[in-house]
Amino acid sequence: MSKCPFSGAMSTPLTASNGAPVANDNQSRTAGARGPVTFDNHYLFEKLAHFNRERIPERVVHARxxxxxxxxxxxxxxxxxxxxxxxxxxxxxxxxxxxxxxxxxxxxxxxxxxxxxxxxxxxxxxxxxxxxxxxxxxxFFLRDGIKFPDFIHSQKKNPRTNLPDPQAVYEFWANNPQSLHQSTILMSDRGxxxxxxxxxxxxxxxxxxxxxxxxxxxxxxxxxxxxxxxxxxxxxxxxxxxxxxxxxxxxxxxxxxxxxxxxxxxxxxxxxxxxxxxxxxxxxxxxxxxxxxxxxxxxxxxxxxxxxxxxxxxxxxxxxxxxxxxxxxxxxxxxxxxxxxxxxxxxxxxxxxxxxxxxxxxRCPVHNYQRDGAFAGINPALAGAGANFYPNNRANQGEPAEVVAAAEPPMPLEQDAWLDIYDTRDEDNFSQAGALFRLMSEDQKNQLANNIADGLSQASEDVQQAMYAKYEQADKEYAERVKQAVADRTR
Ligand code: HEM
Structure with missing residues (x-):
């Protein structure tokens, strides 16, 4: 690799993204001392254009x-x-x-x-x-992935006000009793x-x-x-x-x-x-x-x-x-x-x-027949100079071949499995939430009821009633404490 002729200077040479040394990163080129910038300011344009592209979409969940x-x-x-x-x-x-x-x-x-x-x-x-x-x-709050987008929408900000929305949070939970175990953990002192x-x-x-x-x-x-x-x-x-x-x-x-x-x-x-x-x-x-x-x-x-x-x-x-x-x-x-x-x-x-x-x-070698796409070859070892199709006759020339020994054993299915939509409404949503509540100390039970009441007291009456019914199925005392904490806030 030849050395950049300017790298002998005291500090590392500043370069444009093509590697060329930059002589001035403080002033744009202008037509006269008080005139406008000229069209040959390609380094200025590169700098601004790259800046415009510094963001990628944040994760739809777990962004922070x-x-x-x-x-x-x-x-x-x-x-x-x-x-x-x-x-x-x-x-x-x-x-x-x-x-x-x-x-x-x-x-x-x-x-x-x-x-x-x-x-x-x-x-x-x-x-x-x-x-x-x-x-x-x-x-987790759910047992079927089909509910995930609805769940996340209900917990994020209101689409109109862009504000936290306790009504949506509890309205979702009131309609999805399967969330009770996880929401009990979330509202507890461990939240x-x-x-x-x-x-x-x-x-x-x-x-x-x-x-x-x-x-x-x-x-x-x-x-x-x-x-x-x-x-x-x-x-x-x-x-x-x-x-x-x-x-x-x-x-x-x-x-x-x-x-x-x-x-x-x-x-x-x-x-x-x-x-x-x-x-x-x-x-x-x-x-x-x-x-x-x-x-x-x-x-x-x-x-x-x-x-x-x-x-x-x-x-x-x-x-x-x-x-x-x-x-x-x-x-x-x-x-x-x-x-x-x-x-x-x-x-x-x-x-x-x-x-x-x-x-x-x-950290182990990757060999396959996937090719190209944006930024292919970020990792040069994966650029792939050889065969780009499989099967081929080139295993003896080092081209990748299947590893039969890595086959996973068959995944067992229930006997007489039928493809259908299975409604899990009747699954027990409450026993483990109730058991968790009964394990809590007096202070933990109070924190739980108060943390729930902070949001639930802002939800509509029908949602509050639906949630009380669910807490009651977990444990009568759980429901009583939440009702009391909500009443204390709305009095
Ligand atoms: C069907 C249910 C779910 C769907 C569709 C889903 C979807 C997603 C998506 C799209 C991302 C962003 C990924 C990315 O852009 O890199 C994400 C991130 C994440 N999800 Fe889920 N998720 C689900 C359930 C869960 C569950 C049950 C857990 C934990 C047990 C979980 C833990 C995480 C974590 C930890 C991250 C962040 C990963 C990171 O640090 O980059 N998710 N999820």
């Missing part, structure tokens, strides 16, 4: 986030359950990238919203990237984390493992914060700077105080799943630990901040469909909807070749 790199260390081999290559040898380390986020707010909203926190981990394994795109809650270091992470969904023998196990992942869960009340949160969680993460890592999580899994065999009282693929339910104990398998540590927020955190593309041999999906309907949604969003948000952006690029 913070991320860092780190390491996952396996402390217990899972070779009995999975062929996933990063889960074989105790002591094995895998590089990861973890992005935390709030859900509903835009990119410049507050870190202290009462909102779930996203907990998305990219494991750069030797057999491809595995993304665990979870939240800080073990369940506003002190920082990202103080949240747990969960796959929430049931995923799967499969082993050498082709046996499948259903799996839920848990990442327990070693910093302890710490939360804020509404009053405490209101006093925090909007960027507080971002600052906390950056500073703790810069100071060498690396946050970490103990990683655990719950496992259920296919046989157990067939007869277990709770539908194991219902995202609104937990698997009680007494039935499926947590098995500790590793430690996850964050130890390196990003160098550039936009290039890494903003362009990061996590997807539940980023799976590796040994880790699969499950029949969870929400998860299935997500298998499509994320890559679709990222093609729009970042572009067709988003997986070539360094933060997303697998």
């Amino acid at each position: 986030g913070s991320a860092a790199y780190g390491t996952f260390t396996l402390t217990k081999s899972l070779s009995e359950f999975t062929i996933a290559d990063f889960l074989q040898q105790e002591g094995q380390q895998t590089n990861i990238f973890l992005r935390f986020s709030t859900v509903g707010g835009g990119q410049d909203s507050s870190d202290y919203a009462r909102d779930p926190r996203g907990f998305a981990v990219k494991f750069y394994t030797q057999q491809g990237n595995w993304d665990m795109v979870g939240n800080n809650t073990p369940v 506003i984390p002190l920082s990202y270091r103080h949240v747990n992470g969960y796959s929430s969904h049931t995923l799967s493992f499969w082993n050498k023998a082709g046996e499948r196990y259903w799996v839920k992942w848990h990442f327990k914060t070693n910093q302890g869960i710490k939360t804020l009340t509404n009053e405490q949160a209101a006093k925090m700077p909007a960027f507080g969680a971002q600052q906390d993460l950056i500073e703790s890592i810069d100071n060498g105080d690396f946050p970490s999580w103990t990683v655990k899994v719950q496992l259920m065999s296919e046989e157990e799943a067939k007869t277990y009282a709770i539908n194991p693929f219902d995202l609104t339910k937990v698997w009680p630990h007494s039935d499926f104990p947590l098995m500790e398998i590793g430690q996850l540590e964050l130890n390196k901040n990003v160098d550039n927020y936009f290039a890494e955190t903003e362009q990061a593309a996590f997807a539940p469909s980023n799976l590796v041999p040994g880790i699969g999906a499950s029949p969870d309907r929400m998860l299935q909807a997500r298998l499509l949604a994320y890559q679709d969003a990222q093609r729009y948000r970042v572009g067709a070749n988003y997986n070539q952006v360094p933060v997303n690029a697998p």
Whole structure:
């Protein structure tokens, strides 16, 4: 590579995007001392045009986030359950990238919203990237992806006023009793984390493992914060700077105080799943630990901040469909909807070749017959000079060929499965919400009722009544406390 003749100067030469040195970055070229700019100001035009294109669409949900790199260390081999290559040898380390986020707010909203926190981990394994795109809650508001856009619309700002809309929030929940378990968690004292270091992470969904023998196990992942869960009340949160969680993460890592999580899994065999009282693929339910104990398998540590927020955190593309041999999906309907949604969003948000952006690029070689598209060759190794079709006769010349050994065992279906629309209205939406309420201390029950009443007191009478009926089905006392807290606000 020849050296730029100007690089011998004291400082790095400033260049235009074509690499040519720029002689003046302070003044435009003008026709005389007081005259207009001339048309040969191509560097000015380049600068302004690039500035106009500095933004990409923000994520439609989870727009506000913070991320860092780190390491996952396996402390217990899972070779009995999975062929996933990063889960074989105790002591094995895998590089990861973890992005935390709030859900509903835009990119410049507050870190202290009462909102779930996203907990998305990219494991750069030797057999491809595995993304665990979870939240800080073990369940979710919905059990069918068809409801997701409606749900998100109801929680975001009102389309006319662009203001928060408690009527819509509770009107959606009043019409969707399946949300009660998650909304109880959200409105509890756990609803506003002190920082990202103080949240747990969960796959929430049931995923799967499969082993050498082709046996499948259903799996839920848990990442327990070693910093302890710490939360804020509404009053405490209101006093925090909007960027507080971002600052906390950056500073703790810069100071060498690396946050970490103990990683655990719950496992259920296919046989157990067939007869277990709770539908194991219902995202609104937990698997009680007494039935499926947590098995500790590793430690996850964050130890390196990003160098550039936009290039890494903003362009990061996590997807539940980023799976590796040994880790699969499950029949969870929400998860299935997500298998499509994320890559679709990222093609729009970042572009067709988003997986070539360094933060997303697998750390193992990528060989395939996908070609071209905007910015193809960001990663030159993927430009692809060889055959661009498959099958071909060139396997012995190094052209990629299928890896039959990586085939996933067949996904079991219920016997006599019929394609239809299954109404899940009759599923039990209330037992686990009631059980959670009964576990709470007096102070926690008060916080829950008051947090609910803040919004519910602004909703219409019919929505209030519908919500009381739901709280009552979870626990009579739950309903009584909420009614009282609403009455205190409307008196
Ligand atoms: C059918 C239901 C769902 C749909 C359609 C959906 C869709 C989306 C979309 C389109 C994005 C933005 C992706 C991007 O632009 O990169 C996103 C981000 C995210 N979603 Fe979901 N989502 C669903 C349910 C869930 C659930 C149940 C969880 C957690 C258990 C979850 C966790 C996340 C997280 C953590 C992010 C941010 C990832 C990041 O940090 O970049 N989502 N979701």
